[in-house]
Amino acid sequence: MLDRASTWRRFAIFVMTAGVMFGALAIGQGKQGVTLALGAISTVEFVADRSITVVDEAATDDARQVAREAVDPVLRTDGSVEGEVRSRISEVLDEVEAIVIDSPPVISVAPLPDEPDPTTTTSSSTTAPDVDTSTTTTTTIPVEPPTASVTGQVFLDVGEESDLVFDEGIDVALVGIDVTVVGADGFWTTVSSGADGSFTADDVMVDGPVIVAIDLEDPGLPESLVISSANQRQDLEGAGSDLASEPFVFRANVVPAEAAQANLLGAYPDLDLATAATLVDVAQEDIVRIARGRSPQLSQIEARALDAAGDALEGGIEESEVPAVRAQIRQSATTRLVIIDGQPDEAASAAAADLAGVFLMANRVEDEALFLDQQDAAAELVPDVEVEYSPGELIVGIGEEITQPALAAIDGLDLNRPDPVGYGALAVLSAVLVAMIFAYLARFRPGFWASDRRVSLLGLILVLAALAIRGVELASGAFGDYSDVVGYALPAAGFGFMISIVFDARIAVLAALALGTMAGVVFGDAGFVIYGALSTVAPVPVVSAISNNADQRRAIVMTGLASAVIAFATAWFFVTPETAAEAFSSRVLVATALAALMGWVSSIIGIFLVEILQGIFDVTTSLRLLELVDRNHRALQVLQEEAWGTFNHSLMVGTLADRAARSIGANPLLARAAAYYHDLGKTENPMYFIENQFGVTNPHDQLTPEESAGIIRSHVTDGMRLARKYGLPSEVAEGILSHHGDGIMRYFYETARERFGDENVNVEDFRHIGHKPRSQEMAILMMADALEGATRAIFTDEDPTPDRIAEVVEQIVSEKVRDGQLSESALTLGQLTTVKASFTEALVGHYHHRIPYPNFPEAHDAGPAIEAGAVPVAAEQVEEVEGTVE
Secondary structure (H helix, E strand, C coil): CCCHHHHHHHHHHHHHHHHHHHHHHHCCCCCCCCCCCCCCECCCCEECCCCEEEECHHHHHHHHHHHHHCCCCCEEECHHHHHHHHHHHHHHHHHHHHHCECCCCCCCCCCCCCCCCHHHCCCEEEEEEEECCCCEEEEEEEECCCEEEEEEEEEECCCCCCCCCCCCCCCEECCCCEEEEECCCCCEEEEECCCCCEEEEEEEECCCEEEEEECCCCCCCCCCEEECHHHHEEEEECCCCCEECCCEEEEECECCHHHHHHHHHHHCCCCCHHHHHHHHHHHHHHHHHHHCCCCCCHHHHHHHHHHHHHHHHHCCCEHHHHHHHHHHHHHHHHCCCEEECCEEEHHHHHHHHHHHHHCCCCCEEECHHHHHHHHHHHHHCCCCCEEEECCCCEEECCCCECCHHHHHHHHHHCCCCCCHHHHHHHHHHHHHHHHHHHHHHHHHCHHHHCCHHHHHHHHHHHHHHHHHHHHHHHHHHHHHHHHHHHHHHCCHHHHHHHHHHHCCHHHHHHHHHHHHHHHHHHHCCHHHHHHHHHHHHCCHHHHCCCCCHHHHHHHHHHHHHHHHHHHHHHHHHHCCCCCCHHHHHHHHHHHHHHHHHHHHHHHHHHHHHHHHHHHHCCCCCHHHHHHHCCCCCHHHHHHHHHCHHHHHHHHHHHHHHHHHHHHCCCCHHHHHHHHHHCCHHHHCCHHHCHHHCCCCCCHHHHCCHHHHHHHHHHHHHHHHHHHHHCCCCHHHHHHHHHCCCCCECHHHHHHHHHHHCHHHCCHHHHECCCCCCCCHHHHHHHHHHHHHHHHHHHCCCCCCCHHHHHHHHHHHHHHHHHCCCCCCCCCCHHHHHHHHHHHHHHHHHHCCCCCCCCCCCHHHCCCCCCCCCCCCCCHHHHHHHHCCCC
């Protein structure tokens, strides 16, 4: 019986499961069994019960689209285009000025000497005698050093041998060029060339070498001019008179005309070749013009090009008009001449026209926003196209496509109104269905009913099934002519797969009735009721046989095939009789294919969901148990590495527990998994347990009974901590808590009584941490654990005959019964007898005799085979290790 709190929890689970199931099934329900969707085929006849006028939205949209297309595009002048055209023309001419100038040559000359500090200089002097009658004195007379003027000239060479020959062909004086003169005393004098290109440096000390040089780092020196390295610095020898330097000759630093033209056309390939040649020539000639103080003429071409482009854009140009306007600009070049150096220049005029034409763009563009506004205005003037239905007029017949006007009329007349009675009946049906399932669990599966997690998980799976069934029904309208067989895409096989793995076959059969009922409620078709129930049960036989990954894959394949067979038979029987033979066969094949595909897909998804749900709800499934009994599991690897003797002991206990569980119909996988991990805590202090003591003294000999008992007790708490660390499910970890029950470690307890007396010993200090086994599997584990330890110790010295083995089994099991350790396990006396027989058979097989081999050592001829790692121990030491009470 459940306590009050548990009863309320079950009621809450019932309410939530029934409520959510009703909500899932009620989606789209109550429409007289008809799902109305635009373009779907109606299965019901709808007739107007009164007049109604509805809008034919498709026809209205078509009429308004025609009105939109009749509106002419709206154009506007884009003021930014002229600015962009002007910018691109100016950009070309700026590029021309840069292209014609060559990179400056590298000139290597000796640096000028550093200028001395004026405060440390001295002047020359002479000494003259001054005669006196009494003494002789010396007078120093200063002598000024010789100074003179240094002159020279700076000019641009445009003669016949220069790189640029232009106009008069005479050299051009360069004005404002800085010249540095270094006197014989090292002091610098900087002068600039005058209007005639000459310069004069006065008061230069000339009683030694004098240097005259052009400062090439002078920012005022034009980049378009270059001087030769031989001429940049001149060393003069002073002779006390005026000095004249050689003329400083510059030349134009320009790229050859052909190369400059090629560079320009590479950057602007749309330019005419003659235009490129003209622009390069004028730009190079501007270097001389600027040197002579004249205005550069490239700007004249730019001005004429900008004027031509501006005049063309002033009236607006559409995209289609651009080629014609470009031709007009080029034709007008002969009438709008460019003036170069005061003379009309046809080549410059043609270049200006070509520039304007190349970069001309349309500035009359569509006003998209205004155009759309005018289209919308035109569309709004078109009235709605209406369809009128009179009373008694057929709106849509059976088998006809539901059009938009028909759907609007049905909704407007409320001909497909919901049925409140249907919703009420659905709510009652959902509650009854869940109540019957829960009643069965409470009456016939009390262990299942006592688990909040299992009941909640079953409720969740039922809700997911309801949602899946309703989802398939809602999607059926998208399958057109095959919408009546889409119900065979129900993922019922996947839910049967899940329930069989998570719970068991009986729960799966119970769930099959629920899924079949829900399919009938949603689809209203008896065929889907049968298919839903049978396909849910289909995985049960194959899932129950899963013991490895190959079995799992085989179960998925078989589930899909079984679903296909069920669907084929059901669709063949329930398909609409009026359907033509060809359509009939195609529907059956589609139903079969859908069932097979969904059987495979839903089974795979079901396994994925099981992996998630078993962790969330802490439910132990057969798949999870298979993972746990795999010896490659991390926890078993740790047990094997840290406590080899305990590992072997656990494997033997697992073998005994598995066989005993199978003999009474308990869960053998759970019994084996719990046995493998029940002593996991011994990995923390392995040497304090006899099975791990190989060739060493027993450390308990150095401890008090209380200290030894504390270490033995701790392997339970350590085991639970490690179980959480390695993610062991609670049902498996239960074996750690209950394999000793709450029994007393009698060996240490009696030792303490002998040493300290009864009044000084607290029996609770020697009681195992844990509780009595509460399931058949855990009770079997307790007995198998005690038996393995006892037989290992006893049959080290005794002959393990079948009778003696049966006697030990009876002794160990009877002691557990007398101590009350099995009182909460639900084992019956009949089952206990079967378990003892199973233990005896397993141990007899384990301790079998071997045939002696000639010439082998006597150790191999005597008695039973002793398992590797076993050491002789006294019988009373068994309880020290395993808690066995003799």
